[in-house]
Amino acid sequence: xxxxxxxxxxxxxxxxxxxxxxxxxxxxxxxxxxxxxxxxxxxxxxxxxxxxxxxxxxxxxxxxxxxxxxxxxxxxxxxxxxxxxxxxxxxxxxxxxxxxxxxxxxxxxxxxxxxxxxxxxxxxxxxxxxxxxxxxxxxxxxxxxxxxxxxxxxxxxxxxxxxxxxxxxxxxxxxxxxxxxxxxxxxxxxxxxxxxxxxxxxxxxxxxxxxxxxxxxxxxxxxxxxxxxxxxxxxxxxxxxxxxxxxxxxxxxxxxxxxxxxxxxxxxxxxxxxxxxxxxxxxxxxxxxxxxxxxxxxxxxxxxxxxxxxxxxxxxxxxxxxxxxxxxxxxxxxxxxxxxxxxxxxxxxxxxxxxxxxxxxxxxxxxxxxxxxxxxxxxxxxxxxxxxxxxxxxxxxxxxxxxxxxxxxxxxxxxxxxxxxxxxxxxxxxxxxxxxxxxxxxxxxxxxxxxxxxxxxxxxxxxxxxxxxxxxxxxxxxxxxxxxxxxxxxxxxxxxxxxxxxxxxxxxxxxxxxxxxxxxxxxxxxxxxxxxxxxxxxxxxxxxxxxxxxxxxxxxxxxxxxxxxxxxxxxxxxxxxxxxxxxxxxxxxxxxxxxxxxx
Amino acid sequence: xxxxxxxxxxxxxxxxxxxxxxxxxxxxxxxxxxxxxxxxxxxxxxxxxxxxxxxxxxxxxxxxxxxxxxxxxxxxxxxxx
Numbered sequence: 264x265x266x267x268x269x270x271x272x273x274x275x276x277x278x279x280x281x282x283x284x285x286x287x288x289x290x291x292x293x294x295x296x297x298x299x300x301x302x303x304x305x306x307x308x309x310x311x312x313x314x315x316x317x318x319x320x321x322x323x324x325x326x327x328x329x330x331x332x333x334x335x336x337x338x339x340x341x342x343x344x345x346x347x348x349x350x351x352x353x354x355x356x357x358x359x360x361x362x363x364x365x366x367x368x369x370x371x372x373x374x375x376x377x378x379x380x381x382x383x384x385x386x387x388x389x390x391x392x393x394x395x396x397x398x399x400x401x402x403x404x405x406x407x408x409x410x411x412x413x414x415x416x417x418x419x420x421x422x423x424x425x426x427x428x429x430x431x432x433x434x435x436x437x438x439x440x441x442x443x444x445x446x447x448x449x450x451x452x453x454x455x456x457x458x459x460x461x462x463x464x465x466x467x468x469x470x471x472x473x474x475x476x477x478x479x480x481x482x483x484x485x486x487x488x489x490x491x492x493x494x495x496x497x498x499x500x501x502x503x504x505x506x507x508x509x510x511x512x513x514x515x516x517x518x519x520x521x522x523x524x525x526x527x528x529x530x531x532x533x534x535x536x537x538x539x540x541x542x543x544x545x546x547x548x549x550x551x552x553x554x555x556x557x558x559x560x561x562x563x564x565x566x567x568x569x570x571x572x573x574x575x576x577x578x579x580x581x582x583x584x585x586x587x588x589x590x591x592x593x594x595x596x597x598x599x600x601x602x603x604x605x606x607x608x609x610x611x612x613x614x615x616x617x618x619x620x621x622x623x624x625x626x627x628x629x630x631x632x633x634x635x636x637x638x639x640x641x642x643x644x645x646x647x648x649x650x651x652x653x654x655x656x657x658x659x660x661x662x663x664x665x666x667x668x669x670x671x672x673x674x675x676x677x678x679x680x681x682x683x684x685x686x687x688x689x690x691x692x693x694x695x696x697x698x699x700x701x702x703x704x705x706x707x708x709x710x711x712x713x714x715x716x717x718x719x720x721x722x723x724x725x726x727x728x729x730x731x732x733x734x735x736x737x738x739x740x741x742x743x744x745x746x747x748x749x750x751x752x753x754x755x756x757x758x759x760x761x762x763x764x765x766x767x768x769x770x771x772x773x774x775x776x777x778x779x780x781x782x783x784x785x786x787x788x789x790x791x792x793x794x795x796x797x798x799x800x801x802x803x804x805x806x807x808x809x810x811x812x813x814x815x816x817x818x819x820x821x822x823x824x825x826x827x828x829x830x831x832x833x834x835x836x837x838x839x840x841x842x843x844x845x846x847x848x849x850x851x852x853x854x855x856x857x858x859x860x861x862x
Numbered sequence: 863x864x865x866x867x868x869x870x871x872x873x874x875x876x877x878x879x880x881x882x883x884x885x886x887x888x889x890x891x892x893x894x895x896x897x898x899x900x901x902x903x904x905x906x907x908x909x910x911x912x913x914x915x916x917x918x919x920x921x922x923x924x925x926x927x928x929x930x931x932x933x934x935x936x937x938x939x940x941x942x943x
Contacts, residue, residue: 748897765919
């Protein structure tokens with residue numbers, strides 16, 4: 264069924280509705296809770312075979328609404344997440360006026376961000392996908408900035424810078440591919456299926472070392488997937504957002520990247536190794552970290568590593584596992600960050616060294632945090648157990664020894680760095696003397712909702728509906744995957760509880776210190792500015808004196824022709840990130856203009 | 863009962879170690895099950911998941927702390943101007 268005009272994509276309900284929220288004044292917070300539910304209903308009401316296209320530049324069609332195999336599972340969880348996030352961020356009248364003021368910026372931005380992510384999952388052509396992909400960057404940057412602190416301002420700039428660079432890479436790759444398709448006489452060069460580079464999965468195309476377009480597109484997506492060394496923006500920026508902002512941020516950018524990777528690069532072997540690197544990197548950095556929300560940020564990279572590895576494996580089992588795990592991950596990660604956000608909101612403290620002993624006075628926050636910690640660790644009877652194990656199973660089925668042993672080690676490491684470390688240092692460890700109560704009702708409700716989802720998804724029989732919306736559903740009468748076997752349950756418990764033993768046996772080594780661990784962001788936060796300040800700038804200034812001397816002895820007329828000295832030394836002042844961003848935005852704009860002219 | 867009480871901590875350790883011992887014994891049960899498969903040989907060794915889980919975690923902690931940490935750890939005021 265194809266319609267040339269008709270329904271807008273369901274994500275636009277959130278994007279446009281979100282932008283209208285500040286105008287609704289007192290009604291805004293209530294409407295904010297309805298919009299995600301309306302979006303969810305729309306996602307499910309649209310027939311699976313509906314395709315909506317818009318004419319573009321006279322010659323081409325943009326497909327703004329189409330169901331790809333992983334669309335439903337990703338769009339569904341994005342809408343559910345927008346609801347839980349809005350509930351967590353809900354401003355209670357008269358309780359905290361600063362939070363209320365922040366809400367008017369943060370929530371519309373978060374809805375633009377979430378709605379664009381949903382639009383990406385419905386995009387049927389590469390240009391629509393790119394437009395919403397970039398709109399996500401705008402929304403998420405605004406979410407970070409809305410925290411209103413100096414640190415958030417700076418981290419937001421760095422975040423925007425990295426995402427603009429990622430966007431440029433992606434756009435350059437898209438244009439290269441579109442030009443090549445046009446040169447080959449393809450009538451619909453924007454159609455998404457031309458960009459399926461994966462060796463397996465949805466289409467049988469492959470790409471090699473010389474295919475620059477595929478590499479640029481892959482790099483652009485891996486920036487958003489937070490693959491090291493391109494992913495240090497995540498742990499840099501996410502923990503600087505507000506307690507509710509970080510909850511939104513944890514869900515959409517990396518998981519949209521997982522969705523697009525799954526669509527375009529399923530079965531690309533390189534992704535197995537990228538995923539394994541992410542899984543191990545996340546653990547090592549989280550072990551060393553002291554900021555509770557940065558621990559959880561690193562563990563996002565670790566978990567997305569499992570999904571990226573599954574996409575690299577590329578079998579139906581692996582892709583189902585990656586999609587299901589993205590679904591489960593969004594819920595338990597948001598839950599963990601809600602728990603951490605509640606602690607931050609009630610105590611104003613974010614470092615493990617300042618926290619501890621909160622079990623005395625925050626029982627609901629602690630219980631929900633522990634449920635999230637059990638789910639991320641894939642304990643039996645939680646969501647992680649029925650999703651992540653599909654990826655491990657796929658590695659075993661394909662006899663990928665390195666992948667299987669590393670994923671199994673990383674599964675043990677998850678319990679160590681997130682499953683125990685987060686609840687232990689925040690709620691137990693030592694008595695910090697802090698006795699804050701649990702947070703307001705809306706934050707408690709959001710946590711209880713997601714804690715219930717974490718458990719329900721792990722209950723035998725209840726996870727069936729999730730399995731039924733995966734990219735490769737089981738044929739009638741067949742079982743997609745059976746997680747609850749005696750050896751699987753016992754082996755998983757053995758792996759996790761002995762990982763726990765290692766944690767407590769090595770507790771003196773794990774004692775928190777007032778430190779950070781340098782990451783790739785050091786290059787653009789310290790090295791590049793340092794090189795400019797201590798190397799390039801002195802050389803430029805030295806040459807300026809030389810020029811001044813030479814030109815000072817020239818006749819005035821020649822001087823005017825070739826050299827006009829700057830009015831001030833403004834030309835040589837240090838370039839801030841703002842200047843760099845303007846240049847990069849300029850590049851991006853130039854690419855867009857070129858693209859429009861060419862297309 | 864307070865979790866800061868040394869008596870409580872002692873009891874928790876004893877209880878936990880008992881659970882771990884039971885889990886090692888449960889390997890006999892898992893190995894008899896028709897779903898039990900070893901895909902790579904060594905993963906079929908007795909109690910593989912117990913010693914592998916403990917071993918890799920110990921290695922990850924020690925490498926993080928004494929290799930990566932030694933090289934890349936800085937004071938958390940490092941980026942503050």
